Amino acid sequence: xxxxxxxxxxxxxxxxxxxxxxxxxxxxxxxxxxxxxxxxxxxxxxxxxxxxxxxxxxxxxxxxxxxxxxxxxxxxxxxxxxxxxxxxxxxxxxxxxxxxxxxxxxxxxxxxxxxxxxxxxxxxxxxxxxxxxxxxxxxxxxxxxxxxxxxxxxxxxxxxxxxxxxxxxxxxxxxxxxxxxxxxxxxxxxxxxx
Amino acid sequence: xxxxxxxxxxxxxxxxxxxxxxxxxxxxxxxxxxxxxxxxxxxxxxxxxxxxxxxxxxxxxxxxxxxxxxxxxxxxxxxxxxxxxxxxxxxxxxxxxxxxxxxxxxxxxxxxxxxxxxxxxxxxxxxxxxxxxxxxxxxxxxxxxxxxxxxxxxxxxxxxxxxxxxxxxxxxxxxxxxxxxxxxxxxxxxxxxx
Amino acid sequence: xxxxxxxxxxxxxxxxxxxxxxxxxxxxxxxxxxxxxxxxxxxxxxxxxxxxxxxxxxxxxxxxxxxxxxxxxxxxxxxxxxxxxxxxxxxxxxxxxxxxxxxxxxxxxxxxxxxxxxxxxxxxxxxxxxxxxxxxxxxxxxxxxxxxxxxxxxxxxxxxxxxxxxxxxxxxxxxxxxxxxxxxxxxxxxxxxx
Amino acid sequence: xxxxxxxxxxxxxxxxxxxxxxxxxxxxxxxxxxxxxxxxxxxxxxxxxxxxxxxxxxxxxxxxxxxxxxxxxxxxxxxxxxxxxxxxxxxxxxxxxxxxxxxxxxxxxxxxxxxxxxxxxxxxxxxxxxxxxxxxxxxxxxxxxxxxxxxxxxxxxxxxxxxxxxxxxxxxxxxxxxxxxxxxxxxxxxxxxx
DNA sequence: AATGAATGAGATTTCATTCAT
DNA sequence: TATGAATGAAATCTCATTCAT
Numbered sequence: 001x002x003x004x005x006x007x008x009x010x011x012x013x014x015x016x017x018x019x020x021x022x023x024x025x026x027x028x029x030x031x032x033x034x035x036x037x038x039x040x041x042x043x044x045x046x047x048x049x050x051x052x053x054x055x056x057x058x059x060x061x062x063x064x065x066x067x068x069x070x071x072x073x074x075x076x077x078x079x080x081x082x083x084x085x086x087x088x089x090x091x092x093x094x095x096x097x098x099x100x101x102x103x104x105x106x107x108x109x110x111x112x113x114x115x116x117x118x119x120x121x122x123x124x125x126x127x128x129x130x131x132x133x134x135x136x137x138x139x140x141x142x143x144x145x146x147x148x149x150x151x152x153x154x155x156x157x158x159x160x161x162x163x164x165x166x167x168x169x170x171x172x173x174x175x176x177x178x179x180x181x182x183x184x185x186x187x188x189x190x191x192x193x194x
Numbered sequence: 195x196x197x198x199x200x201x202x203x204x205x206x207x208x209x210x211x212x213x214x215x216x217x218x219x220x221x222x223x224x225x226x227x228x229x230x231x232x233x234x235x236x237x238x239x240x241x242x243x244x245x246x247x248x249x250x251x252x253x254x255x256x257x258x259x260x261x262x263x264x265x266x267x268x269x270x271x272x273x274x275x276x277x278x279x280x281x282x283x284x285x286x287x288x289x290x291x292x293x294x295x296x297x298x299x300x301x302x303x304x305x306x307x308x309x310x311x312x313x314x315x316x317x318x319x320x321x322x323x324x325x326x327x328x329x330x331x332x333x334x335x336x337x338x339x340x341x342x343x344x345x346x347x348x349x350x351x352x353x354x355x356x357x358x359x360x361x362x363x364x365x366x367x368x369x370x371x372x373x374x375x376x377x378x379x380x381x382x383x384x385x386x387x388x
Numbered sequence: 389x390x391x392x393x394x395x396x397x398x399x400x401x402x403x404x405x406x407x408x409x410x411x412x413x414x415x416x417x418x419x420x421x422x423x424x425x426x427x428x429x430x431x432x433x434x435x436x437x438x439x440x441x442x443x444x445x446x447x448x449x450x451x452x453x454x455x456x457x458x459x460x461x462x463x464x465x466x467x468x469x470x471x472x473x474x475x476x477x478x479x480x481x482x483x484x485x486x487x488x489x490x491x492x493x494x495x496x497x498x499x500x501x502x503x504x505x506x507x508x509x510x511x512x513x514x515x516x517x518x519x520x521x522x523x524x525x526x527x528x529x530x531x532x533x534x535x536x537x538x539x540x541x542x543x544x545x546x547x548x549x550x551x552x553x554x555x556x557x558x559x560x561x562x563x564x565x566x567x568x569x570x571x572x573x574x575x576x577x578x579x580x581x582x
Numbered sequence: 583x584x585x586x587x588x589x590x591x592x593x594x595x596x597x598x599x600x601x602x603x604x605x606x607x608x609x610x611x612x613x614x615x616x617x618x619x620x621x622x623x624x625x626x627x628x629x630x631x632x633x634x635x636x637x638x639x640x641x642x643x644x645x646x647x648x649x650x651x652x653x654x655x656x657x658x659x660x661x662x663x664x665x666x667x668x669x670x671x672x673x674x675x676x677x678x679x680x681x682x683x684x685x686x687x688x689x690x691x692x693x694x695x696x697x698x699x700x701x702x703x704x705x706x707x708x709x710x711x712x713x714x715x716x717x718x719x720x721x722x723x724x725x726x727x728x729x730x731x732x733x734x735x736x737x738x739x740x741x742x743x744x745x746x747x748x749x750x751x752x753x754x755x756x757x758x759x760x761x762x763x764x765x766x767x768x769x770x771x772x773x774x775x776x
Numbered sequence: 777a778a779t780g781a782a783t784g785a786g787a788t789t790t791c792a793t794t795c796a797t
Numbered sequence: 798t799a800t801g802a803a804t805g806a807a808a809t810c811t812c813a814t815t816c817a818t
Contacts, residue, residue, distance in 0.1 A: 025219075025305075029792060039800055045799070046798095121364045148381045153381075156381070158353075159350070159357035160350045160353035160354070183346070184346060184350075187343070190342055191339075191385045222807080223808075232782065232783090235783065239780080418813090426777095427778070428779095428812095429780085433778070438812095509752045543742055546745060547744060550748075551741035552741070554744075558706070571734070572737065579773045580773070589802080610788085611787075612787075612788095620802085621805080622789085622804095624803050632788070783816105784813100787812100788808105788810090790808075791808100792804105792805100793803105793804085795804105796801095
């Protein structure tokens with residue numbers, strides 16, 4: 001959230017809240033301004049366009065994801081623990097900020113604009129790359145099976161993570177994501193461990 | 195596509211095409227009618243509302259998915275082969291009809307309407323259930339490891355499938371989905387086989 | 389209902405039913421045809437336009453009103469009895485066919501078209517004229533006060549009748565129109581009798 | 583007209599003018615905006631929906647009716663004089679603002695929406711109640727006959743008033759409403775006075 | 777006598793954005 | 798930094814009516 005003024009941060013936060021509540025489709029300038037208690041034109045003092053707000057949201061998620069990975073990385077544990085921490089950190093983030101899922105999984109919506117879809121792809125790439133790195137470390141230490149490439153394993157782990165989050169959202173958040181995610185992790189661990 | 199008139203089928207097909215090209219958000223009555231060479235009100239002779247068109251699209255995918263699963267099911271092979279067929283059938287369907295992905299993965303967009311999101315959830319459920327059944331069969335024949343529940347395995351397999359499709363879409367269809375999907379399947383198979 | 393084919397009569401009857409149920413504003417060709425189990429263009433085989441249907445309805449009410457007045461007229465009783473019969477006949481007609489009120493009191497809606505508003509005015513005139521004639525007879529027989537012109541008395545009697553019907557409609561037909569109308573008549577009678 | 587911004591008042595006034603000219607049915611957002619020299623969406627900065635404009639019009643009439651009755655009430659004269667003032671005030675209001683009649687007598691049109699028809703019924707009730715109160719006072723002072731209830735008398739007086747206004751409207755405002763109304767009042771007075 | 781298909785005109789409403797103040 | 802007022806573009810939908818069959 002560096003490089004953003006206080007008002008910009010407010011706008012970003014309100015937007016995230018609105019996305020969580022009503023979905024990206026119902027994120028309108030009118031809604032944002034109403035929630036902030038200001039008028040619509042006032043928004044344009046802080047962001048040139050609605051696109052810029054969405055980009056700011058993505059950049060916010062990007063940097064917070066990056067920071068989390070950074071912390072995981074420097075935690076100094078074994079590769080498999082890092083994967084686990086990353087898995088659980090994601091679960092926690094989604095559970096705490098459902099908007100994150102609404103935003104990250106909105107490829108469809110961002111399809112319209114190359115910059116938006118590019119950012120979403122970038123965030124996904126960062127995660128996949130980090131995951132790959134952790135897997136590689138674990139594979140080098142013979143903790144994880146070596147007969148499958150780290151890219152494929154990343155895909156499988158992240159895919160499962162994403163799908164459980166999607167089911168959670170479709171179910172209207174009706175189950176405990178972190179608990180069910182923990183079960184899922186146990187299964188994944190069994191599958192990939194040596 | 196039973197129960198639909200010819201014109202309705204045309205509308206559904208054009209809509210699917212438009213969704214594939216421009217995303218669901220840009221699927222408008224105007225676009226549909228323009229593509230059919232008729233005026234907007236003419237659409238309303240065939241569908242009562244736009245929502246009904248979307249529901250028809252989902253019902254089309256639902257029945258075609260159901261039919262594909264039916265065929266897979268009665269193929270009379272081993273459980274693991276059925277999983278494989280299902281996996282490849284999905285890949286092929288997505289590769290052939292990119293709109294399918296655009297529609298099926300649009301949970302976000304369908305969030306607005308309970309009937310729509312319900313249908314999407316139903317389609318997902320059908321697939322998960324079929325996958326679970328095939329896995330169970332394979333587990334009973336000791337072809338697939340038994341230390342992980344069929345539900346978890348379904349989640350992992352379908353999650354990986356979905357994610358590779360999503361990456362393909364985000365990459366602007368820049369790689370050969372069926373080929374890369376085949377590689378992914380090999381990895382999954384290694385992971386789950388006994 | 390002379391001069392109308394069977395199908396035309398059906399259309400008129402359905403239209404009256406629809407007006408009673410939903411108001412004139414929601415009387416559409418689509419609604420009429422749906423209620424008859426035919427298509428919209430079929431209506432145009434029987435009436436040139438929607439306007440003609442409305443005119444037919446008015447002409448129907450006009451002739452049935454005329455016939456009722458005819459019967460009253462030739463009932464051969466005293467003037468005051470005739471007024472009474474006319475008053476009660478109207479009450480009964482409205483109670484039995486709420487559409488009648490919906491149509492007759494729709495001056496606003498008919499304002500658009502001179503022919504329609506002309507017909508409504510004509511029906512009103514017929515009634516006022518008949519009422520005046522009855523009053524005149526009663527005044528000549530000294531049954532009704534002579535210090536007020538028959539036109540004014542008509543206006544007062546018909547006005548009260550219309551208003552009680554309007555209140556009945558606004559109340560969603562929540563009281564017994566004929567009973568309350570009878571009470572009203574008693575009061576009117578007291579006022580005008582010698 | 584309190585609680586309304588200047589622009590809102592303008593919209594209300596223009597709407598009333600349009601209703602008087604063309605009837606409620608032709609009161610469209612487009613017409614209103616065209617008359618104000620602005621675009622259609624601009625209207626929505628001032629009223630949330632067309633329904634709200636209609637409600638505003640009714641609330642305007644309601645409060646102006648209420649104020650007029652208030653003044654009549656506190657005029658401190660005899661009951662019969664109050665009835666007379668109320669009668670003439672109504673005539674004058676209708677003569678000056680034909681739209682008032684178009685709106686007030688549009689029960690049919692407002693039938694669609696409970697809030698609208700409720701407001702129309704409320705305005706009618708206010709008037710009937712005031713009239714009843716004045717009649718009661720006159721009856722207590724033996725100025726008006728006591729053998730008929732105040733409710734019935736109200737109905738008769740208001741009914742006559744409404745009908746003469748309706749005839750005036752149907753005749754295309756072709757006679758002097760206030761003059762003919764004054765004659766009518768003379769007759770009514772004769773009827774009800776002791 | 778009726779239908780299937782379609783249309784022109786128009787209604788209400790939403791949305792991102794602009795501009796003078 | 799913010800507001801009041803407004804706009805162009807577009808979306809969904811309704812309605813009376815037409816026309817070929």
